[in-house]
Amino acid sequence: MIQLLVARLFDQWYTATMNLLGTWLTERMDQQLHVYQLKILIRISKKKYRDFRLQGVLDSTLNSKMYDTVRNRLTVEEATASVREGGMQGISMKDSDEEDEEDD
Template sequence: MELQLHVYQLKTLIKIVKKTYRDFRLQGVLDVSLNSKSYETVHNRLTVEEATAAVKSGDGLQGISMRDSDQEDD
């Protein structure tokens, strides 16, 4: 937890988590199963990392974000 992710790692993980979550929802997995403690932990960590990266670099992650999980980031 004390190590920060590199911006490239962060962008990649955000895309993977959002795509996986979206795909499972489309396949009919219940929200109770999707919003587990593990998912919440990963989501919170990526949100904190995203905020830290935005403060440090100033330009943010160039349109990639953990919010708006139903929107596609291309």
């Protein structure tokens, strides 16, 4: 019983925070993110995904539409920043893909 409650809590927590991040990005759709904002948001999304996966949150919850929206936006912003700034220097969404595959 407690395990189900904890699992549900983690599911709701992940979903709520990913929705918050996605909403924030959607409200700023017409604005480019500053490189610092982009680096921080990439770190937050990568860490959140990995940590909640380790806590047993189901892949169907982790890979929600909102997660895809956040990930796609950060990937586009990263590409734009790489061209504009000459690179992200040490952090990228691609690193996230490679690290996630290594964890499996």
